[in-house]
Amino acid sequence: MRFRVPRIAPSEITPQEVYLSRRALLAGALATGASAVLPAAEPSPQGAPLNFTVNSQYSVKETPNKFEEITTYNNFYEFGTDKDSPSHEAHTLRTRPWSVNVYGEAEVHGTFDLEDLLKGQALEERIYRFRCVEAWSMVVPWVGIPLSNLLQRFKPTSRAKYVEFTTLYDPRQMPGQRVPVLTWPYVEGLRIDEAMHPLTLMVVGLYGRVLPNQDGAPLRLIVPWKYGFKGIKSIVKIGFTAVQPRTAWNVAAPDEYGFYANVNPQVDHPRWSQASERRIGAPFLAARRPTLPFNGYADQVASLYQGMDLRRYF
Numbered sequence: 001m002r003f004r005v006p007r008i009a010p011s012e013i014t015p016q017e018v019y020l021s022r023r024a025l026l027a028g029a030l031a032t033g034a035s036a037v038l039p040a041a042e043p044s045p046q047g048a049p050l051n052f053t054v055n056s057q058y059s060v061k062e063t064p065n066k067f068e069e070i071t072t073y074n075n076f077y078e079f080g081t082d083k084d085s086p087s088h089e090a091h092t093l094r095t096r097p098w099s100v101n102v103y104g105e106a107e108v109h110g111t112f113d114l115e116d117l118l119k120g121q122a123l124e125e126r127i128y129r130f131r132c133v134e135a136w137s138m139v140v141p142w143v144g145i146p147l148s149n150l151l152q153r154f155k156p157t158s159r160a161k162y163v164e165f166t167t168l169y170d171p172r173q174m175p176g177q178r179v180p181v182l183t184w185p186y187v188e189g190l191r192i193d194e195a196m197h198p199l200t201l202m203v204v205g206l207y208g209r210v211l212p213n214q215d216g217a218p219l220r221l222i223v224p225w226k227y228g229f230k231g232i233k234s235i236v237k238i239g240f241t242a243v244q245p246r247t248a249w250n251v252a253a254p255d256e257y258g259f260y261a262n263v264n265p266q267v268d269h270p271r272w273s274q275a276s277e278r279r280i281g282a283p284f285l286a287a288r289r290p291t292l293p294f295n296g297y298a299d300q301v302a303s304l305y306q307g308m309d310l311r312r313y314f
């Protein structure tokens, strides 16, 4: 992925009220035929409230980033490669109805409506650290279900060693797919034990409400000890496989983005250090902080990689 100088300073991020009044101004300007420029990055209007319980056991104590930060500073190349593009462009994605196709090494296969898949699943809020491979980070209050709860419904067989995820492919809804920055659709994968780990979350919401499109609605993965690109968005397929899946960033640049992508301050990206990170929204002097092994989740996940050379399996 191209390393970009961030284009929005925290001070420039538009608070929702300002956004709403700008929209009103803009609508007025359009109505009177006056010319208008588009506002800066737009936080999406807030989604419908969700019912959930707070999981404090799996939450970090750090202060979450603002809704505006989480919804205007995004990586979602299906809607452009600038950080603010998804906040402008992702409204073209239709997230209902939404179906998910399940295939591969499992007893239960088929295409399921998302509402049916989520029926009876208890939603949890978990505040997780989020570390992008580009060396910035946030703290995000996600709402979702443990991925294992979803996967167990499909009764994976003993041949299922990996899980493969695929994003929607529809260039009419996702205009960035007309640009060959990646091989579309975006694909990601996890080893089955990583997928079944209690920290791995299938996310449907943010800040207690339905997930905004730019954050990967209606269904996206979050694996908090891995770099952000493992968190595939707008998922339409889940497959159980015997062999390690190809993944979008690994195919694009195999020397830069490995399959495992565990956050590791000791293994630098070939083009930049991973030893520290910039916390989005933090005051300038407090923004730079050391990156933690496994993004701070080592106690819970390091054992998954016992005996593996993490430089080789990066």
Ligand SMILES: Nc1nc2c(c(=O)[nH]1)N[C@H]1C(S)=C(S)[C@@H](COP(=O)(O)O)O[C@H]1N2
Pocket: 001, 070, 073, 074, 075, 076, 077, 078, 131, 132, 133, 167, 186, 214, 215, 216, 227, 228, 229, 230, 231, 232, 233, 234
């Ligand atoms: N389909 C899809 N999923 C994706 C991406 C993408 O471009 N397309 N970007 C990834 C990267 S690099 C990051 S850092 C996170 C960003 O998630 P956020 O915008 O909600 O912070 O989404 C990941 N999932």
Ligand SMILES: [Mo]
Pocket: 075, 132, 133, 134, 227, 228, 229
């Ligand atoms: Mo990322």
